[in-house]
Amino acid sequence: MTPNLETCPLCGSPLAPALRAPDRRYATSQMYEVWQCGECGLGVTRMPEPTLAAESHYPDDYEPYRQISRPAGGLRRRLAASLLGARGYPQDDALPLPRVLAAVLATIRCWTWCPPPPPPGKLLDVGCAAGAYGAALQRLGWQVVGIEPNARAASLARAAGLEVWQNAVEETDLPAGAFDAITLWHVLEHLDRPVAVLQRLRPALREGGLLLLETPNREGLGALLAGSYWFHLDLPRHRYHFTPTALVKTLTLAGYRLLRLQHIPNPHGFAGSLAYRLGRRNLRELPLLQAWGWAFGIATAALRRSDIMRAYATPV
Template sequence: MNCEHRNARELNRFATNTIYACGKCGLVFNQNYRQKTDPHELYEKYYKNETSARFNFGIEAVIRLFRLFRAVKILTIHPSAKKILDIGCGRGFMLYFLKKYFKFERAAGIQISRNAVQFARNKLGLEIFDRDLLELSFENGAFDIITMWHVLEHLTEPEEYLRRMCSMLTAGGKLVIEVPNFDSWTRKFTGEHWLGLDPEYHVTYFSPGQFTRLFNKYGLAVKTTHTFSMEYSTFLSTQSIVSRITGSDHLFFRFLQETRFTPALVWHIPLFLLLAPVCFLVNVLLYFSKRGEVLLVVAEKPATMPRAQK
């Protein structure tokens, strides 16, 4: 059933990576798509140590606050939900908040980065599966809501995931997926400097129209599409533009992750701070457009599923 993408045409050729679009199924993917890297190996060091921090300085505290916002967002999307699965759940803070403050009966997560698994299980006491979703089996209708925040773009079989997630949802259940928006305003002119490209980890790319068609194909009804994110938009735009102007590779972002100081940061950081308010403003103005930096889609599984399309 999987498309082999034999009709793929070149969309962008960059110095370090080439992007293709499949003429048959519409999937956009980069040249690393077919590399069979073992995901467990690739994400082993995604979360650095036993505290599992991904960032330095006070940013970890801000991330926890954003995970609380995510938990609140889940409540607004599906107020009566009691069972949630978060695929690629990070260290599980959103699940932890849903269980602790919002009375969720089941808050399960899937995570393959070992440090994050240990943290979520041992420190937060969560139900975590440390295998790929496609290697696991859940009963049909096991969850009221399934979420995937910035994960789908890491996968080589996004359609297979959608099909599985759909079967695991209860009738009327919600699927919440957020990915970088391939139609974003900065992607167009920052090209290979667009932060959302991230060819080391991202292998597929999605735009609003193509995303909606994909959901519809599996009988899911798209309820809302947003392209603004308080957490991601400003940073993504600003870093992409700074990298484009300086012809560099996201030095400030890497500095926040690894505290590796490079002299060029002396002017990258002021430039970043100068551009950030402008980027924030542009992203806010684009709130009702389809050109923001992220693509958040909420889809619903109908009470009665239409027969699977051939």
């Protein structure tokens, strides 16, 4: 783990204290500080034990490491198939959609995590966890390789049918030009050196290849309203807290050109933040709270101030 920083790793401006909070996911009493850059807005988590191994903050019951099996019902499955069809992936059981609606859906890329479908392509999923995303893409025709440092999660991903390199991405030898797309879904904020990791990944993309990543938005309305109770703060696992400006600067420093920056509706920030505020973490799964979360997420995405950002980029 890197030592605590005094200046912004992106622009060199001084960092100043912004908030203090405990690890609310596991209800520990240890407090952590987030310091913020006054120039680009990047938040940096300061660790009271900066030399402690990062793995100590990721127990085996960490949610992304769990095996997830949620078979969709008939209507839900067919609607998902319709969205994939609008994205360019042919689906046999899609709902019939009017031509105009299909055209609209084809432009709303935030409704699916799938990259545009090239000829049969190869994708690297960095931080693949238990492999749910990679397995879904393989069913759509992608050849997927995952990188996952956690042994239990890597084992689950292999059981799901993925080829998995169990290692930290910083220590993985990547073949040059081997991948049509690289994904980092909620990974960037966990890294000690995000710019260096993105630089390391760049040669592994073929010419014209696509980098897709998602990360929480520190300038979102959910973050501003919830403060230290914001669900996506997730201290101390989130080492960095990005604003749109900081994310674009990160990509630029790493040698990428931003193609698109989207604000993604997501119910979990609203529901999780309220549950933390009330001291009732189990409230997060209540259907009514999830419905309110979706309404809040859709509204803030329309205002371009949602909890989650998604970036599409290509190597320069």
